[in-house]
Amino acid sequence: MPLDYTDQLNLLRDILQNHQEDCCGSVSECEQIERTVKSLLLSGELTPDVKDVLTEIYSYGQQGKYTQHLDNHIQNHQEQLSNWVDHIDQYS
Template structure:
């Protein structure tokens, strides 16, 4: 069953929140973020700049040698992105 736009926004927010709170994550979560962002770019009212920033965060994290450090270095942005996405959920 495909996720509707609301489900996608909630999942995006959940993954970002988990990274922000836990300061850790997985490559598969970052890959999921990329898929969500791509889908939401085409069909949502979310700020395209925020979606692009999240996409870049995901790509850089996937390529990072130390994923936890990558996540920790983006704590401020993660908090802002959660807030931005929360406005649309």
């Protein structure tokens, strides 16, 4: 059963919030971020500002997937993670 728009936003929010709170994560979580954002971007329910935020989140996930120091990558994005979680809260 595929996840609907709200479920996808909640999943994305949960992963980002865990990265923010725990200051660590996994490559598979970064891959999940990428997959979820791609799916959301294909949906017709997005406003331009949501697309901009999702594009930033996608870039974060992609960079995290390829970095050798994922925990440092997450640590360096703490402010953005907080902002992204706040944005998602507004749209879900």
